[in-house]
Amino acid sequence: MPWLTLLLQLEPAIPGLIADFKALFAKHPALADPVAQTAFITALAQASASTDDATLALIKADQAAHPQ
């Protein structure tokens, strides 16, 4: 489901896109089939992990630049 990955990549540029997509699931139940949901969760988990990694890198860089 590459379009799911694309939606998640667009989300930072279009704040609220994920919430809109969730609403889309609610309005169009056919999209919320188990396969689509599994792909959605997997893509979302990857996006979260990527953001978390970036956060950890940001902390590491800041603490290296500003030691206590």
Next chain:
Amino acid sequence: MRLATLILALGLCSCGTPTATTPSPVSNSPQSTVALTAKTVADSAQAGVKTVIALRDQGKLSQANTITIENWLGFVATTDKQISTILAKNETWAMQKTEILSLLGTVTAPTLATTIDSGAQVVIAQIMTLVNQIKVQVTA
């Protein structure tokens, strides 16, 4: 903007390869709800780090408190990543719930003086609200 976003989403949905069978409608799963909140936690933790760095650079937060909050946000990000890993695993929701609840039990607000900058207090409060939201979603 919202309408345009939905139109874009609908358009993208229609671009996929047609499936041979029509999927049966099911309600939105609890996993997808938790996954959405976990993404919000990830975004909030990153925004929180940027906020405390800005507060420190403006002289509103000590370096010691900045490090304390950064370390805590790092712990939150690591925990959030573990939650995402659990959600992506091929396990039953019952098993995932147990693992997520066990992880969330380790997340408590950092011990800091109540006199720290209000902006830093908001960062911590927002994250804790989201963590508690996941707890509710998992136990619902």
